[in-house]
Amino acid sequence: MCGIWALFGLDTDPLTCICENFDKISHRGPEAFKIEFDNRVKNGYLGFHRLAIVDGLYGMQPMRICRYPHLFLLSNGELYNWKKIGKQYDFEYTTKCDVEVIMHLYAHGGADKVARSLDGVFAFCLMDVDKRRVLIGRDPYGVRPLFRLRSDDGQLAICSESKGLMAISKRINGKSVLEPFPPGHYEEYEILNDGRTKFLKCVNYHKPGDKPSFQVHTPWVALNPKDIYGNIQKLLSAAVEKRLMGDRRIGCLLSGGLDSSLIAALLMKQAKEHNLPYKIQSFAIGMGDSPDIIAARQVAEYIGTEHHEIIFTQQDVIDVLDIVIYSLETYDITTIRASIGMYILSRYIKRNTETTVIFSGEGADELAQGYIYFRDAPNAADAHNESLRLLKDIYLYDGLRADRTTSAFSLELRVPFLDLQFTNYYLSLDSGSRQPQDGIEKHLLRSAFDGTGLLPANILWRHKEAFSDGVASIKKSLFQIIQEIVEDRVQDKDLEEACVKYPHCTPKTKEALYYRNVFESHYEGQAESFTPYFWMPRWVKGVTDPSARFITHYAANSDKKIGKKAA
Secondary structure (H helix, E strand, O other), X not given: OOEEEEEEOOOOOHHHXXXXXXXXXXXXXXXXXXXXXXXXXXXXXXXXXXOOOOOOOOOOOOEEEOOEEEEEEEEEEEEOOHHHHHHHHOOOOOOOOOOHHHHHHHHHHHHHHHHHHOOEEEEEEEEEOOOOEEEEEEOOOOOOOOEEEEEOOOOEEEEOOHHHOHHHHHHOOOOEEEEEOOOOEEEEEEEOOOOOEEEEEEEEOOOOOOOOOOOOOOOHHHOOOXXXXXXXXXXXXXXXXXXXXXXXXXXXEOOOOHHHHHHHHHHHHHHHHOOOOOOOEEEEEEOOOOHHHHHHHHHHHHHOOEXXXXXXXXXXXXXHHHHHHHHHOOOOHHHHHHHHHHHHHHHHHHHHOOEEEEEOOOOHHHHOOOOHHHHHOOOHHHHHHHHHHHHHOHHHOHHHHHHHHHHOOOOEEEOHHHOHHHHHHHHXXXXXXXXXXXXXXXXXXXXXXXXXXXXXXXXXXXXXXXXXXXXXXXXOOHHHHHHHHHHOOOOHHHHHOHHHHOOOOOOOOHHHHHHHHHHHHHHOOOHHHHOOOOOOOOOOOOOOOOOHHHOOOOOOOOHHHHXXXXX
């Protein structure tokens, strides 16, 4: 994890722009920074904030190597197949850094070769001063963030987070657009003589569920078409294994729910097989006697992690709420609610441990139909299409939450459920088999690991919690705490006038209006491009709040919640 930043063609006091903007993403890479200018490209600047995960000596960027002196590379990500690609094409690497492979692929096959060959998560900007080209690309699910600022007269800037571009956008004369760079795409630009750029093309090289075009980690012939459960086990375990790469200590987030518990258990299994020289640390957060704290403690004891419990209070929520919204760069209601605990948890990890690489269970709900409203899908085809939609937009909601809350404290997040081979295989299975069964979400995923002994049965079949219930004390939910906070900060009159002030995604509650006001104080005018719609459950009538607690068949306190399997 690191921060990338580049500026092309802005001729209005570029040094001031650098001073005002580049440091805004220093949290993504606190160990070193570098800004480079090459006089072959007028008004072109490349900046990098580094968090060293692989090759601490030679991995600094903008990366340049003797073999291709005309190429400059900025990249934030992990490429799990870089060694395999090197052997496949007989590349001679100068460094031990995985992202170097991008330069070799570009030199041997151009932009398309780069995008379609990479197994990993990434956002990159490559500048070719000989051909006067700029190439920008992002991984298929947008696990690594990227924003692009483009003006109608050819000024171009990119950054890992929008906060590093906001002041620049106000300096540009004429029409400009600041927006998230679309996942699964790459763009090419020509660099003109004055340093400005000319857009050449945009290519959507990968859609959710597409079959990977690269040589996969687990050969397809190694899968047994008659053993779906075994294939799911094998591919998810492989997704965890390939993400062990790096030179920093690895840990995991552990809520005690299915997704994080599966990843934690598989991580512990792989860590033992690879003889990692330290014990895996797990981290759970909640308010005192919260369900997540209790369940996570059971899982940690079962799999043998070095477990940490972080207890937060109502005052903690009050203290961090505004900064969480600033870090997230969104005003989406459910994203902010779910980010509060994860932000406090990440802060603890940074301040109290040496763990830097964090595994988590993000992506499972979108992929495996884990949200409670999937019970109400009209049919299997609609449920499948909803999974595709959620995966396509995950970078705006759960993916964004996971990245920003961890990167705010210089942690690198890894999400095995969004592995390209695993998602392709899982989505290729019969759509009916992937639907909730007997009122149990993610039934297929649970069944695949049932009887393996990887997790206790009551955890494997634990019901889906609304986040505010999972981390909250039995005395008061996080949802209630937030309502009390915003009640004192938003007036009834302001809510009545919200439709005039905010016609896009008009806030309907004091909570939503408070979030929007804080967002606009930092990212004025960006509401539509950053958050096109509020995350909401589908197929559920009469529900106006995104929390699962308002869906009729949500049963947070029912014995039926874990289904017959755990009975």
